[in-house]
Amino acid sequence: MNGSQSAAGKRRRVGVLGLQGDFQEHLEVLREIDVEPVDVRRPEHLEGVDALIIPGGESTTISKLSDLYGLTEPIRERARHGMPLWGTCAGAIFLATRVPGRPQTILSLMDMTVERNAFGRQVDSFEADLKVPKLGPAPFHAVFIRAPKITEVGKGVNVLSRLDDGTIVAAQQGTLLATSFHPELTPDRRFHRYLVDLIDRS
Amino acid sequence: MAETGTWTLKSGLAQMLKGGVIMDVVTAEHAKIAEEAGACAVMALERVPADIRAAGGVARMSDPEKILEIMSAVTIPVMAKCRIGHFVEAQVLESLGVDYIDESEVLTPADKQYHVEKHPFRVPFVCGARDLGEALRRIHEGAAMIRSKGEAGTGDIAEAVTHLRAITSAIRELGKLDAHALRSKADEYRVPLQLVKDVAEKQKLPVALFCAGGIATPADAALTMQLGAEGNFVGSGIFKSENPDKVARAIVQATTHFTDAKLIAEVSRGLGMPMRGIALEAIPERERLAVRGW
Numbered sequence: 001m002n003g004s005q006s007a008a009g010k011r012r013r014v015g016v017l018g019l020q021g022d023f024q025e026h027l028e029v030l031r032e033i034d035v036e037p038v039d040v041r042r043p044e045h046l047e048g049v050d051a052l053i054i055p056g057g058e059s060t061t062i063s064k065l066s067d068l069y070g071l072t073e074p075i076r077e078r079a080r081h082g083m084p085l086w087g088t089c090a091g092a093i094f095l096a097t098r099v100p101g102r103p104q105t106i107l108s109l110m111d112m113t114v115e116r117n118a119f120g121r122q123v124d125s126f127e128a129d130l131k132v133p134k135l136g137p138a139p140f141h142a143v144f145i146r147a148p149k150i151t152e153v154g155k156g157v158n159v160l161s162r163l164d165d166g167t168i169v170a171a172q173q174g175t176l177l178a179t180s181f182h183p184e185l186t187p188d189r190r191f192h193r194y195l196v197d198l199i200d201r202s
Numbered sequence: 203m204a205e206t207g208t209w210t211l212k213s214g215l216a217q218m219l220k221g222g223v224i225m226d227v228v229t230a231e232h233a234k235i236a237e238e239a240g241a242c243a244v245m246a247l248e249r250v251p252a253d254i255r256a257a258g259g260v261a262r263m264s265d266p267e268k269i270l271e272i273m274s275a276v277t278i279p280v281m282a283k284c285r286i287g288h289f290v291e292a293q294v295l296e297s298l299g300v301d302y303i304d305e306s307e308v309l310t311p312a313d314k315q316y317h318v319e320k321h322p323f324r325v326p327f328v329c330g331a332r333d334l335g336e337a338l339r340r341i342h343e344g345a346a347m348i349r350s351k352g353e354a355g356t357g358d359i360a361e362a363v364t365h366l367r368a369i370t371s372a373i374r375e376l377g378k379l380d381a382h383a384l385r386s387k388a389d390e391y392r393v394p395l396q397l398v399k400d401v402a403e404k405q406k407l408p409v410a411l412f413c414a415g416g417i418a419t420p421a422d423a424a425l426t427m428q429l430g431a432e433g434n435f436v437g438s439g440i441f442k443s444e445n446p447d448k449v450a451r452a453i454v455q456a457t458t459h460f461t462d463a464k465l466i467a468e469v470s471r472g473l474g475m476p477m478r479g480i481a482l483e484a485i486p487e488r489e490r491l492a493v494r495g496w
Contacts (some may be wrong), residue, residue, distance in 0.1 A: 019458055020242055024216040041459065056218045058242040058278050065240060065458055090218070098434045102275075116277060118238045122301035125211040126204040146279065146301070185214050 012196055015040040015049035017075075019065040021057020022088060025184040029192050041138070041186075043074045050199045051084035054091030054184050056145065059116065062090055063106045076107050084175040084198035086191075092178035093148055110173045111154030114180075118149035132161045132170060135190040141171070142181035149180060175202045203310065207324030209379035215279065215326055216347035216410035219243055219433055223423070224412070224452050226250050226437040228268075230275035236440070239450035243279040243302070245435070251355030251491070252307045252438035252460040252477065255366045261309040266298055270288040273299065274441055281328070286444050286495050287313025296325040302347070305340075307494035308354045308437075317495065320344025330414065332365045332492055334372035335391035338401070339496075342393045348407055350431070351492040352415020355360070357479025359416045361492060362426060366413055370430040377404035415492065418443070418476045420456030420469050444474035 011034070016026040018039040030037035038049050046052070052075065054062070065183035066072045079085040087095045093108045112141075126147055129139035137155070150168040153159060158164070160170035160179075169180045175198050183191035222242025227233040228250060236244050248264040249257065263284050273280045279301035284291035286305055291312070295303050305318050307330050320327040321344035330351035331337035337348045350369060352362030353377060376387065376398065385400060388395040413426035414435035423434050434457050436450075441447040452469035459465045487493070 018221070019219040022214075022220060024220065040371060057220075058218070058222065060237060060278055061222055061240045061242045061454070065454070067453070121299045122211075122215055122279065122326065123207065123296065123299060125215070126206045127208055127210060128204040143210055143214055145211055145218060182214065185210060185217070 001091050011036050012199060013038055013048055014196065015046065017052065017071070017091075018056050018060065019057075019067070019069075019071075020061045022182070022184060023053040023055040023057075025194075026048040026088075029184050029189060033189050033192055033196070035108050035192075035196055038072070041069070043070050046071075046074055046078060049083070050194055051086070053195070054085070055166075055184070056089035056091065056096045059090035059093040059106075063094065067105070075160060076109065079107065079109055079176065082175055082176070082202040083117050084195055084202055086177040086195045088179050088182055088184065089145065089147055092150065092180055095176060095178050098152075105199070109177055110171070110176050110178055111151040112150050112171060112173075112178070114178070115149045117146050118122070119144060119147050122146055128163065130161045130163070130169065132158055132180070132190075135194065140183075140188055140190065141186050142179075142183070143185045144169075144181045147180045150178065164167050165175040204414075212326035213347035213409050216328070219279070219347075219412075220410055221458060222433050223457050224433070224435045225440055225448075225450060226435075227272060228441070230271050232441055232446075233272045233275045233280075235447055236450060237276045237278050239447060241278060241450065241456040242433070243281055244272065244276060245281045245283065245304065245437070246300070247283065250438040250441060252357075252442050254308060254357075255355040255489075255491075263288070263294065263309070266294065269295070269298055269300060282426065283309055284318070285309040286311035287316050287318060292318050292323065292325075292327075296323055300325065305329050305345075307351060307491045311494050317343055320346075328412070330492070330495060331369065334369040334376075334401075335393075336495065337369055337411075338391050338393040338397055339408060341407065342397060345409065347410050347412065349412040349414040349435055350426075351495075352413065352417075353482055353485070354415045354491050355480075356416050356482060356485070357418040357439060357442075357477045358482045359418070359422045359425065360482055362413050362416045363429065364427060365415075365492070366429045366431055369407075369411065373401055373405060373407070377405055417453070418479060419468045419473075420452040420466050423453045424456045424460040424466050425459055433457065438477050442477035444476075448473055449476070
């Protein structure tokens with residue numbers, strides 16, 4: 001079956017939260033894998049969207065704007081009712097239930113602790129090849145930019161990938177997905193396809 | 203094996219800043235106000251451009267003490283400026299751990315001939331440009347982000363508009379040229395043909411394009427976005443206004459929702475006096491900052 005279409009043959013619509021960050025890159029990838037991209041800036045843009053991506057950017061900025069435009073609550077509701085949701089980098093911080101140094105978490109949906117800027121400043125940003133068994137045997141080349149670390153996950157959370165030192169960098173809880181890196185910046189489309197596949201299972 | 207300081211990492215951080223506002227700050231307190239207002243990064247300075255302009259004399263890299271104070275106050279990325287061509291100031295800023303270096307015409311140029319050779323650095327650079335040729339020369343030297351120059355410290359948006367239009371219209375023009383004409387353009391711009399070809403084909407710069415120099419109101423911020431900027435640098439416009447906190451929030455919102463006139467109207471209400479500003483025509487040619495760099 002073509003992954004971008006549902007059993008009924010309807011073209012998938014995947015939203016990208018377009019408040020700040022590299023949402024344009026995600027939208028382009030979606031177009032490339034034949035999914036209809038939706039730039040989500042207002043609560044009404046969520047209607048008819050099958051899944052949502054929270055892009056990389058500044059988590060503080062995105063969360064403030066998301067609250068201001070009344071997007072946080074509708075996103076949480078949709079995700080609770082099974083809409084697949086994927087956070088990349090800043091987006092992973094969005095999903096977490098625990099963020100050290102930040103008393104108020106944002107969506108509080110994924111049972112994990114995410115530490116911001118945990119690898120250091122920009123000069124410590126790095127690229128590395130990851131093993132992601134769920135995506136097949138080929139390594140996934142990952143780009144970490146001022147990236148967060150997933151330092152702890154709860155029982156219901158599956159670890160999808162770790163760095164060689166054991167640091168968790170990708171995790172899944174049901175239809176929720178978090179990566180501390182940016183698959184939208186490299187040509188490998190497997191993570192985006194993985195999200196689309198979650199729509200069928202939701 | 204992990205790699206650091208790659209082109210993807212350097213240009214990638216600028217991609218993460220897109221749709222956002224980078225604010226000039228001179229104290230830790232300003233930095234916190236900026237972060238709270240939704241800035242996606244701050245530029246750590248001793249003085250904002252309007253004060254640099256007023257003070258005259260030689261403007262240099264800020265005191266590292268000041269930069270470190272600002273770095274410890276916020277968790278968003280912190281940028282700092284070095285003089286054009288002053289690669290040692292750049293080395294110092296890199297050693298401090300700043301997230302981005304702005305090789306800036308707002309400071310007094312240190313080299314009349316060369317800009318900093320930016321590729322060897324692990325830290326990314328942003329540079330100013332008035333036209334496409336200047337932007338591509340900076341990218342060829344290793345700039346991982348471009349900002350149109352405008353005229354800093356004036357609160358006059360006219361130059362920013364001129365420079366932004368010059369860049370975007372030249373990109374469109376490139377798209378109409380044949381192989382022969384593209385080669386002539388590459389010669390004219392003094393950059394490799396491949397770089398010119400890529401821009402012609404993709405119809406955009408290979409790095410993020412922000413706007414700087416003269417943004418003072420939410421409407422200014424939305425104007426530059428509608429003209430093709432991917433984000434804004436706001437210097438004196440915020441902390442030289444009557445209500446920095448409100449102006450900062452309003453400019454962030456106008457940058458996000460740059461086509462939503464109702465929202466821009468809403469956030470523009472009751473902002474108080476913007477920075478007083480100084481019209482470009484009132485500045486003698488030799489005191490203009492944008493002409494620095496080439």
